[in-house]
Amino acid sequence: MISNSELWKLAEVNRINRGDVFIDQDGNEMIFTGKAFQVYFTEKDERYDYVGMCIGDEWKFSHNDMAELEKQTKERR
Known part of the structure; x- marks a missing residue:
């Protein structure tokens, strides 16, 4: 598991x-x-719950989804 600060250091x-x-x-x-780092998926209702890097979070690598990132970038243009 990786802490927020460790994740940022790696970035x-x-x-x-x-x-x-x-x-x-x-x-x-x-x-x-x-x-x-942007929200990719959550089951929380972001209108009422904060979703982001919170104190005490521990992260693990899941996968790479460069295709989704490229798709979203193109949609914003």
Whole structure:
């Protein structure tokens, strides 16, 4: 398991790839965009629950979904 700070350190030294998805102990998933960690999947209602990097979170690598990241980038243009 990887803490928030360890995850950021890995990102800052280019040890994490764009599209890498990480899952926390609550089942929330974050994707690394190359510049930020963004919510990739959650079952929480984001209107009422904060979803992000919270104190005490522990992450593990899930998979890489570069295809989804590229798709979202194209849709925003």
